[in-house]
Amino acid sequence: MTNKTFMHVDLQRRNPSQNMARFYGLSVQPDLLGVWVLTRNWGRIGSFGQSKCQSFDSSQDAYAALDRLHRQKIKRGYTPV
Numbered sequence: 001m002t003n004k005t006f007m008h009v010d011l012q013r014r015n016p017s018q019n020m021a022r023f024y025g026l027s028v029q030p031d032l033l034g035v036w037v038l039t040r041n042w043g044r045i046g047s048f049g050q051s052k053c054q055s056f057d058s059s060q061d062a063y064a065a066l067d068r069l070h071r072q073k074i075k076r077g078y079t080p081v
Helices: 059-075
Strands: 007-015 020-030 036-044 050-056
Touching: 007 059, 020 059, 036 059, 050 059
Parallel strands: none
Antiparallel strands: 007 020, 020 036, 036 050
C-alpha cells in the first residue's frame, strides 16, 4: 500500500424495513505539506452528510486506519458500491 498516493472507498447500507439508507466514504491522500489525510464522509443517502479529517505522518499509518475503518463498516453490514 505504500506506493499508492490516493485511495477512495464508497460503502452503503440499506434496510427498507427500518427505513435505513446510509453511505460511508473513506479516502486517503497527501496534502500539499506531505501530511497524509484520511477523510471520512457519512450520512443518509441523498444528504450531504458529515465529514471528518484525520492527519497521519506516514502513508502506512493512514492506510492502516482506512483498512481498520473499512473492516468495521463491513462487519456492521455496509457493502461496497
